Amino acid sequence: MFSAPKGVPDYIPPTSAAFLHVRSTLTRAAELAGYGYVELPVFEDTALFARGVGESTDVVSKEMYSFLDRGDRSITLRPEGTAGVMRAVIEHSLDRGSLPVKLFYAGQFFRAEAPQAGRYRQFHQVGIEAIGIDDPALDAEVIAVGDAGFRALGLTGYRLEITSLGDANCRPAYRALLQAFLAKLPLDEPTRQRAELNPLRVLDDKRPEVRELVAEAPLMVDHLCDDCRAHYELVKAYLTELGVKFVENPRMVRGLDYYTKTTFEFVHDGLGAQSGIGGGGRYDGLMAQLGGQELSGVGYGLGVDRALLAAQAEGVLPEFSRVDVIGVPLARPRGPVWSRSPVSCVPPACGRTSSTAAGR
RNA sequence: GUGGGUGUAGCUCAGCUGGCAGAGCACUGGGUUGUGAUCCCAGGUGUCGCGGGUUCAAGUCCCGUCACUCACCCCA
Structure with missing residues (x-):
C-alpha cells in the first residue's frame, strides 16, 4: 500500500473545504487591496534561491528539494515565494511600469525539514509583494492587508510582532557589536557557531539559561541609523493610524537573509511549537541582487496550513455542507x-x- | 540528525498485574417508515506495525526494526 511522502499533508473532505475557505479568505484580502495575481512555477533555477534567500540560511543550506533535470540543470522546488516573484518581475519588466508593483500569489512550497505539528515538507502560503516604493506607509499597508486576511477568517488569538533589522548602513556595525558581546559569554559549541553564522538567532534562544545570558545584549533597534530609525517610527505610527495592533519584539528572527528594516510576524499560541502563522518584511536589496533595478520591496507570506490550524483551534470555521439537497x-x-x-x-x-x- | 510518546476493526479507541480479541461510529444485508432520516434484527469487522526472544501460553514481558507523532533545531 502506498502512503503520501513523509511530512506531506492530504486535505480530504470535510477538512479540505475548510482549507479552501482559509486560502480564499487570505487571497481575497490581497485582491481587495488591489494586488494582482501571479501564477508562478513551483520549481526554479537553484541559483535563484541560493542568491535570493541567502547561502548561509538553513533554508538554502539544508532544506531545499533540489535535483538535476535532463539537461543537467540544477532545479529546486520553491522554498519560499519572494525570489520567484522578483524573478518574474524582472523577466517581464513589470518594474518599468508604474510603481509600486503589487502582486499576490498562492501555492505550495517545499522544505525538507523534520515534520512536526504545523510544519510540513509541502506547505501552502498566500503572499503579497509590493515593489518600488520606499515609503514606510507601504510597509504599514502590507502588514495591514495580512492582518485583514486573518481578521476576515475570524481569528483573534494572534498577535502581530514587529521590529527593524536595520540596513546595509547600520546592521554590519551592530552585528559586530553583538558578536563581540556573545563571544564573551559561556555558550555551548553549537550556540557559539550560531553566534558566528547568525548572531541574531542567539537572542531568540528558547532555553531560559541562554535567555538570561543574553538579557543585556545590545539590540538592533537601539543601533539603527537615522534613516532606519525614522522609517521604523513612521511604520509604527501608520499602523496605529490604521488601527492595527502590534507589539515590538526586538529579538525577532527571520529565516531569510534578504530582510532589511521592517520585519514582522503574526504569532498564534494555539498551534504547538510552530507558532508563526505568517511573516514578512522589507527587502530593499533583493531586486538588485537578482539582477534587476535598485528597487525596494516589502511583502509577506501567510501559512495557509497553520492559519487553518489556528482557525480550528479558535473554533471560528463555519459549517461546511457538501450538499444542499439529497435526491x-x-x-x-x-x-x-x-x-x-x-x-x-x-x-x-x-x-x-x-x-x-x-x-x- | 537527537530525544519523548504512540502503533489493536475502515475511523476513534478499550484491553488492569501474561490465560479464547472488545466497544462506539462507519459499512453490508433484512425489517419498520411516503427520506438513503429515525428505530429494530443480523452480519465481514482483525498477519494485534514487522522480526526475533522468554514462557505450557505473548496484544500484554525483553531485544531489535520500521512507521507515525510531539519536541529540540528551524520556521509558514
Whole structure:
C-alpha cells in the first residue's frame, strides 16, 4: 500500500473545504487591496534561491528539494515565494511600469525539514509583494492587508510582532557589536557557531539559561541609523493610524537573509511549537541582487496550513455542507442521473434504491 | 540528525498485574417508515506495525526494526 511522502499533508473532505475557505479568505484580502495575481512555477533555477534567500540560511543550506533535470540543470522546488516573484518581475519588466508593483500569489512550497505539528515538507502560503516604493506607509499597508486576511477568517488569538533589522548602513556595525558581546559569554559549541553564522538567532534562544545570558545584549533597534530609525517610527505610527495592533519584539528572527528594516510576524499560541502563522518584511536589496533595478520591496507570506490550524483551534470555521439537497429515488434509476441544479445536489445514485422504492 | 510518546476493526479507541480479541461510529444485508432520516434484527469487522526472544501460553514481558507523532533545531 502506498502512503503520501513523509511530512506531506492530504486535505480530504470535510477538512479540505475548510482549507479552501482559509486560502480564499487570505487571497481575497490581497485582491481587495488591489494586488494582482501571479501564477508562478513551483520549481526554479537553484541559483535563484541560493542568491535570493541567502547561502548561509538553513533554508538554502539544508532544506531545499533540489535535483538535476535532463539537461543537467540544477532545479529546486520553491522554498519560499519572494525570489520567484522578483524573478518574474524582472523577466517581464513589470518594474518599468508604474510603481509600486503589487502582486499576490498562492501555492505550495517545499522544505525538507523534520515534520512536526504545523510544519510540513509541502506547505501552502498566500503572499503579497509590493515593489518600488520606499515609503514606510507601504510597509504599514502590507502588514495591514495580512492582518485583514486573518481578521476576515475570524481569528483573534494572534498577535502581530514587529521590529527593524536595520540596513546595509547600520546592521554590519551592530552585528559586530553583538558578536563581540556573545563571544564573551559561556555558550555551548553549537550556540557559539550560531553566534558566528547568525548572531541574531542567539537572542531568540528558547532555553531560559541562554535567555538570561543574553538579557543585556545590545539590540538592533537601539543601533539603527537615522534613516532606519525614522522609517521604523513612521511604520509604527501608520499602523496605529490604521488601527492595527502590534507589539515590538526586538529579538525577532527571520529565516531569510534578504530582510532589511521592517520585519514582522503574526504569532498564534494555539498551534504547538510552530507558532508563526505568517511573516514578512522589507527587502530593499533583493531586486538588485537578482539582477534587476535598485528597487525596494516589502511583502509577506501567510501559512495557509497553520492559519487553518489556528482557525480550528479558535473554533471560528463555519459549517461546511457538501450538499444542499439529497435526491431520493421513488423508483430505481435506469441510467446516469445528474442534476443541473444551481445548488449543490446529490442525485439518486445508479444501482441503488431506497428500501421504499425497492418495496413498491 | 537527537530525544519523548504512540502503533489493536475502515475511523476513534478499550484491553488492569501474561490465560479464547472488545466497544462506539462507519459499512453490508433484512425489517419498520411516503427520506438513503429515525428505530429494530443480523452480519465481514482483525498477519494485534514487522522480526526475533522468554514462557505450557505473548496484544500484554525483553531485544531489535520500521512507521507515525510531539519536541529540540528551524520556521509558514
